Amino acid sequence: MALFIAEEQNHARLLARLLEAAGASTIQSHWSDAVFVWLRRALGLKLELMVLTIAEVVALAYYRVLRDGAGDRLATEVAARLLADERRHVPFHLDRLGEVSGVSRAAWRVLFLGAVLVVAADHGSALRVLGVTRRGFVREAMAEFAAAVSRRPVTNRPAVPSSA
Numbered sequence: 001m002a003l004f005i006a007e008e009q010n011h012a013r014l015l016a017r018l019l020e021a022a023g024a025s026t027i028q029s030h031w032s033d034a035v036f037v038w039l040r041r042a043l044g045l046k047l048e049l050m051v052l053t054i055a056e057v058v059a060l061a062y063y064r065v066l067r068d069g070a071g072d073r074l075a076t077e078v079a080a081r082l083l084a085d086e087r088r089h090v091p092f093h094l095d096r097l098g099e100v101s102g103v104s105r106a107a108w109r110v111l112f113l114g115a116v117l118v119v120a121a122d123h124g125s126a127l128r129v130l131g132v133t134r135r136g137f138v139r140e141a142m143a144e145f146a147a148a149v150s151r152r153p154v155t156n157r158p159a160v161p162s163s164a
Contacts, residue, residue: 004092011082018078032118039111046104049097054112056089057148058119061141069130090148100149108149116141 016026036055040048063086067079100108119141120127120134127137 004089007085007089011085014078014082018075021074032122046097046100049093050100050104050108050111053090053093053097053148054108054115054145056086056093057112057145058116058141059086060090060144061116061137062119062123065127065130065132065137065140069132091151094148094151105149109145112145113142116145 019026036051040051060083063079063083067076067083070076070079116138120137123137124134127134132140
């Protein structure tokens with residue numbers, strides 16, 4: 001877990017440097033982060049692992065869209081590196097989580113859908129610039145989630161085009 005946390009901190013550093021290179025600033029806080037932290041801590045380790053997995057799976061879709069649509073060498077390289085890291089994080093969390101069934105699995109799907117809809121709404125303009133609609137992004141993330149929870153490998157396919 002210590003290595004995972006260190007890697008996530010490195011992701012934050014890389015993204016901050018990428019924004020800095022583009023002349024943009026970082027934000028100090030966002031309501032979605034407060035909700036994410038609250039959910040992680042709300043009901044124990046199992047929910048925390050479920051919420052972490054949700055974040056990692058949404059990141060898979062987001063970093064693939066960024067990698068494939070950025071049109072900037074540095075952004076593409078950073079996104080590809082983050083995507084490769086997240087590909088390893090999802091099985092790591094799923095292994096620690098163990099089997100999820102019944103009501104817990106249904107609740108997990110609802111939480112995932114809520115999270116991905118928030119990201120799609122909040123990042124809609126960025127997704128558009130990257131050539132993906134909100135709906136296309138949601139579909140892509142949902143496919144990632146379905147593959148992850150069924151433990152099927154997902155190929156490193158390109159992002160859904162904006163016409164989808």
